[in-house]
Amino acid sequence: MDKVKNGKSMLNITDLHASIGGTEILKGLNLTVNPGEVHAIMGPNGSGKSTLAYLLSGHPSYEATSGEMLFDGQDLVNMLPEDRARLGLFLCFQHPTEVPGVRMDHFMRAGLNSVLRSKSLDEMDVLKFDKFLNSKVDIVEMDRNLVKRSVNEGFSGGEKKRNEILQMAIFDPKLSILDEPDSGLDVDALRIVANGINQLRSEEKSIILVTHYQRILNYVVPDKVHILINGRIVKSGGKELALEIETNGYDNIEQSLANDQHSG
């Protein structure tokens, strides 16, 4: 049914400025993501990558000071984070939070039922959800016992990342923002996470993959790559742009930008 939306973008960001605690981090960002596309956002530390992820998902510490963020045609700027989630916007956290005493599967069911409720759909009872969950755990080769533990408590770094991708599978969002899903992973874990992401790619769904390193893009091949430096997208291209970064580093781009400015 989402095919109807062909030609309409999933996400449209125009001249976005944003700050945290009064410090401007994003300084006029433009980005359009269409259904079915995977966009990689790359950039050095402190360039504003995580700010973008948090801003899109509605973290209360981040403030959009001007510009526009349209998700599936709806203005995100003043929308509550839970409403964004219910509309199908998902954030895969770089550092997922622990919630002691709350079982992971119960937590996911509570979230999913909130989403279903908002759409006036039937909620899932425990049995139905357990079946559903069981059908998804293999996507990230997840230990079935892990979901019976408290939310992210005592999870290893790799388990936390896999658990985030598992939730992406459970919530089946229209737009997923993956904030450094590769950080801290060894090669095997990286392959599992990337494999999970690839299984969730589809023509209707979009993914924004925020990463510092090109490595994960060998597995999750992006349609577009954007370089974010100092709060702006300074360069966009295809997957080859990521390889260029791998070879020459961000410094090189920053250097050439500086030169452009001098000559211009």
Added chain:
Amino acid sequence: MTASNQVVKDVAAQEYKYGFVTDVESEVAPPGLSEETVRFISAKKNEPEWMLEGRLKAYKYFTTLVDKEQVPDWAHLRYSPINFQDIIYYSAPKQKVSLENLDQVDPEILKTYERLGIPLQEQKRLAGVAVDAVFDSVSIATTFQAELAKKGIIFCSMSEAVQNHPELVKKYLGSVVPYTDNFFAALNAAVFSDGSFCYIPKGVRCPMELTTYFRINTEGSGQFERTLIIAEESSYVSYLEGCSAPMRDENQLHAAVVELITEENAEIKYSTIQNWYPGDEQGKGGIYNFVTKRGKCAGKNSKISWTQVETGSAITWKYPSVILQGDNSIGEFYSVALTKGYQQADTGTKMTHIGKNTRSTIIAKGISAGHANNTYRGLVRVNPKAVNSWNFTQCDSLLLGDQCGAHTTPYVEVKNNSSHLEHEAFTSKVSEAQIFYCNQRGISTEEAHSVIINGFCKEVFKQLPLEFAVEATRLLEMNLEGTVG
């Protein structure tokens, strides 16, 4: 203001839903405490001479404590002094002399319990739960008595027990909490009016949960109930009490005494859901809850387990304790105390290890919101002869907002070197990160607080009988309810 701050405000301002008053004609003693009051109560209950003597002894002792101004002041609680002459010590709804069945109970009172979610009509009863309903100073009805009697179990009001089982009452009343124990225990021993009495004979496993529901209704009255549970050798009982009161501007006093006794291999599981009126947003009114609860594991291998969910009262002063006298006996204390508005709670436990190889577990969870103060106070005492004893204590605090307080005062006294004690404690706040993580999964900020707090209380809730665990979760949610701005 962030959404989570709004919820914290709402939590602090949550209204009390059981604050209605039942319009019922009552027989009320004039306010004030004197020997005459004590005699009046005893006469009302048609008590034998030995009961009256016991009351008068306690009354005399209490007056000496009042004269010496020995009101306990060591707790982390602030309140204006209680004027014991302003309190009504006896209030009973007028009814026929003897109640043959529930049809004779004032329909207003039956309606009250319905509104509280405790139907007394047996056809509407909670499956597998026997209820004793105490309204102000008297027990209104006890359900399932006949069925329990078939197994030799006695479950009745304390007044009935005095009449029908005087030998048991004489033997055990005051054997765990003597009237000299403390100020409020002395007061209770003098003026207690009713409460529940349970006796489980040797080898019997009580087939249903026994429940007492306490309701304060009359203005200016205090409630002084007395509960006594005796579990004979190799018996088992699970008992639960609930409580509520109307909303009033003045404070009302509740000073109860609960005594538990387990003989060899017996077990008592005692759960409390305390929801007395906590006072309004400004801290006006509310129940002063000064309660002495103690169990004695008299026999070998016996076990007493206290679980409490404390959400009400303006002041809570309560330390359900266990005397571990029998060798290998086990004492447990699981507690959730939620304070909001201007509520103050000073609660905890005392585990006294006397027998060999005795074990105790303490898990206390304090949640504070608004301007509330929440204190855990505990004592673990291991006597010289209590060799190879073991204790684990964990007391955690959760703060909602920055105007509230959490305090922990654990005392430990160990008199031998073969025992093992562990203590863990942490204080935390519901973090913005946790709320946002929930939000991002579609869970509203309000629901997120409830999810996080339920998680925090989980170790305690799982100790409650299933249907009451659901009730406790609901109560907590109700207390945290509010609309997000």
